[in-house]
Amino acid sequence: MHGFVLQEQSGPGQSAAPTDERLAGLVAVLGGDPEAVLVVAVRDGGGLLGEDVFEHGLRALVLGTEAALGTN
Secondary structure, three states, rough: OOOOOOOOOOOOOOOOOOOOOHHHHHHOOOOOOOOOOOHHHHHHOOOOHHHHHHHHHHHHHHHHHHHHHOOO
């Protein structure tokens, strides 16, 4: 699975909608569980690309780090 930026810049006009191939790759990365929370979210309309997705991921990373450090 490629990094976010590589996926986003992979080609003009690329659809943000997940394809069966992308979902299968995500399922594989997540241990083969097709009902993993992330897989369901992407499959049901979360998408894989875009500024909103990037910002959500960044926010989750920062909040998770903050919680792990106990600084909240």
